[in-house]
Amino acid sequence: MLPLSHDCTKSDLEEGIAFGNHKSAVESQSWMMESLTKEIIRGWQVPLLSNNLHRIPGALVTPLGCARGTAINQHGDRIPKNRLTHNQSMKFGSGFSINSRVIEAQLSPSQCGYAFIRFIHLIVALRLKFPSARILLNKFDFKSAYRRIHNDPDAIAHGMVTLGDLCGKNIALASLRLTFGGKPCPSIFSEISEATCDLANAIARIAPWHIRNDIPTHATVLQDPIYLGNDIPFTPALPLLVDPCVDEHGGSEVFIDDMLSAFLDLS
Amino acid sequence: MLALEKDVAEGTPNEILIVLGWELNARRLLVIFPLYKAQDWSTQVNQSIVHGSHLVSHKELDTLVGRLQHIASVFYPSSQFLGRLWSALQKAEKHGSTRSNKNHKHDLKLWLSFIACAHSGVSMNLLTFQVPTRFKRTDACG
Numbered sequence: 001m002l003p004l005s006h007d008c009t010k011s012d013l014e015e016g017i018a019f020g021n022h023k024s025a026v027e028s029q030s031w032m033m034e035s036l037t038k039e040i041i042r043g044w045q046v047p048l049l050s051n052n053l054h055r056i057p058g059a060l061v062t063p064l065g066c067a068r069g070t071a072i073n074q075h076g077d078r079i080p081k082n083r084l085t086h087n088q089s090m091k092f093g094s095g096f097s098i099n100s101r102v103i104e105a106q107l108s109p110s111q112c113g114y115a116f117i118r119f120i121h122l123i124v125a126l127r128l129k130f131p132s133a134r135i136l137l138n139k140f141d142f143k144s145a146y147r148r149i150h151n152d153p154d155a156i157a158h159g160m161v162t163l164g165d166l167c168g169k170n171i172a173l174a175s176l177r178l179t180f181g182g183k184p185c186p187s188i189f190s191e192i193s194e195a196t197c198d199l200a201n202a203i204a205r206i207a208p209w210h211i212r213n214d215i216p217t218h219a220t221v222l223q224d225p226i227y228l229g230n231d232i233p234f235t236p237a238l239p240l241l242v243d244p245c246v247d248e249h250g251g252s253e254v255f256i257d258d259m260l261s262a263f264l265d266l267s
Numbered sequence: 268m269l270a271l272e273k274d275v276a277e278g279t280p281n282e283i284l285i286v287l288g289w290e291l292n293a294r295r296l297l298v299i300f301p302l303y304k305a306q307d308w309s310t311q312v313n314q315s316i317v318h319g320s321h322l323v324s325h326k327e328l329d330t331l332v333g334r335l336q337h338i339a340s341v342f343y344p345s346s347q348f349l350g351r352l353w354s355a356l357q358k359a360e361k362h363g364s365t366r367s368n369k370n371h372k373h374d375l376k377l378w379l380s381f382i383a384c385a386h387s388g389v390s391m392n393l394l395t396f397q398v399p400t401r402f403k404r405t406d407a408c409g
Contacts, residue, residue, distance in 0.1 A: 137283070
């Protein structure tokens with residue numbers, strides 16, 4: 001990260017503590033406290049006294065927010081879901097947010113921006129090569145993805161939060177895991193997930209690998225494939241200018257923590 | 268490591284799957300904008316049209332333009348009609364809000380039909396790099 005002068009750090013810390021958290025977080029106070037308590041118990045956040053934060057070199061405070069979205073349950077229904085966010089793009093008196101000080105050139109380039117279009121190419125290439133075969137799709141994601149990766153010590157000091165307006169106590173939290181809102185976090189997580197995706201593609205092609213004998217650990221969770229009616233014809237694919245090198249094993253792509261797969265129905 | 272509840276729903280092999288907010292149909296090679304989003308977002312666009320020349324806050328416009336940009340990322344022709352809304356967003360960012368004009372209203376009306384088109388599905392063949400069927404070479408100097 002680009003350095004910030006001692007005076008600016010001090011003033012930004014004071015302003016951050018005075019600002020507290022976003023309205024969205026305060027409005028969802030009970031959910032926020034429940035979620036943060038769980039994080040403390042699991043060792044993802046460390047509680048500190050907020051009036052002693054100035055004793056930590058480089059300490060800065062960012063506001064917490066609560067993003068309201070939807071998640072999917074085991075029946076495939078969309079259900080409301082809150083997400084805890086750290087607003088590390090917030091600028092205080094110094095005029096520099098934590099995210100604006102991140103040196104992008106030092107981050108690994110993340111390929112996730114092209115994941116969707118690569119996945120579309122994979123499906124079209126499969127149809128082109130196997131015009132009369134059913135193509136099946138599925139997706140899985142890493143549970144609590146960002147919470148499984150240790151945060152950088154400097155990033156921990158720069159991304160602390162206070163809970164004064166949430167619990168009325170003099171408590172701050174230091175995040176030991178990646179934060180939702182930290183600029184480097186998608187790149188850091190992609191280093192792991194992209195390697196996992198490459199490995200998944202490689203394992204599928206290891207010969208001899210018999211899926212009926214070497215059953216993946218989560219195979220029992222999966223249900224039988226869901227097919228569309230036989231009256232729906234296979235739409236033909238048009239020739240591609242690029243060659244995604246598809247074979248009968250299909251392939252996987254990854255978007256940060258979402259692993260997408262397209263493969264042929266060999267049943 | 269796996270989110271098992273989600274895995275039951277999304278991990279089951281299916282010819283239809285929602286990926287990054289788009290429904291992919293591997294049988295018909297279609298990318299479909301889901302119905303629940305199409306209804307919700309059309310309502311927001313309609314409200315913006317009805318408000319007419321009222322002041323629009325930066326936050327409100329930012330959400331709207333972000334949503335429309337999501338559609339434009341797959342339904343390419345529609346991105347031509349985001350320019351004036353982007354300019355309005357820049358103004359709103361500077362002043363906290365902006366006043367929408369007749370052109371914005373016309374663009375938003377057009378966007379209602381783009382949302383409907385996206386919901387009816389975009390062919391995956393249109394989203395891939397294809398072998399050109401015709402070549403044309405031009406010279407800028409005429």
